[in-house]
Amino acid sequence: MKKLLTLVLITRPNQVLLGMKKRGFGQGRWNGFGGKVEKGETILEAAKRELFEESSLKSDDLKEIGLIDFEFVGDPQILEVHVFTTSKFEGEPTESSEMRPQWFNVKDIPFDTMWPDDHLWFPLFLSGTKFKGYFLFEGHDKILKQTLDKVDSL
Numbered sequence: 001m002k003k004l005l006t007l008v009l010i011t012r013p014n015q016v017l018l019g020m021k022k023r024g025f026g027q028g029r030w031n032g033f034g035g036k037v038e039k040g041e042t043i044l045e046a047a048k049r050e051l052f053e054e055s056s057l058k059s060d061d062l063k064e065i066g067l068i069d070f071e072f073v074g075d076p077q078i079l080e081v082h083v084f085t086t087s088k089f090e091g092e093p094t095e096s097s098e099m100r101p102q103w104f105n106v107k108d109i110p111f112d113t114m115w116p117d118d119h120l121w122f123p124l125f126l127s128g129t130k131f132k133g134y135f136l137f138e139g140h141d142k143i144l145k146q147t148l149d150k151v152d153s154l
């Protein structure tokens with residue numbers, strides 16, 4: 001059983017935009033913008049929609065850079081997260097009911113307040129390297145197993 005999700009990371013020179021998740025899955029953690037792919041939309045359409053809903057930003061330039069499968073002990077559902085990035089966007093980051101956006105210098109990314117997988121693959125994202133990963137979680141804080149590979153295409 002797989003559930004498709006999106007995650008969008010917006011950049012500008014030496015900075016990345018993250019949102020503080022205010023409710024739901026991942027509450028209290030900084031993350032990119034995204035959510036579930038709905039029936040009748042493509043993964044890219046979902047990525048754009050969630051980006052706009054959560055940050056008020058629009059982009060027609062999202063590039064897929066990563067694909068990560070997350071499994072949680074005791075849960076048969078695998079989360080298949082499609083990670084996109086762009087530096088071309090329109091609008092001003094605006095707080096939504098889900099997310100409070102904030103720019104971070106790439107040297108000051110708040111990994112302590114993010115999902116524990118992020119510090120492993122962010123260096124690949126930040127260097128423009130495409131990647132595929134798998135993380136098995138016990139609860140929301142502990143990674144039991146992981147794979148992470150650079151790929152030429154997703």
Ligand code: 6OG
Binds near residue numbers: 005026
């Ligand atoms: P909603 O359920 O709120 O979308 N997501 C994760 N992101 C990271 N960095 N690490 C994880 O490790 C994640 N699990 C899920 C995908 C959830 C949002 O959170 C992302 C979606 O953007 C377990 O609709």
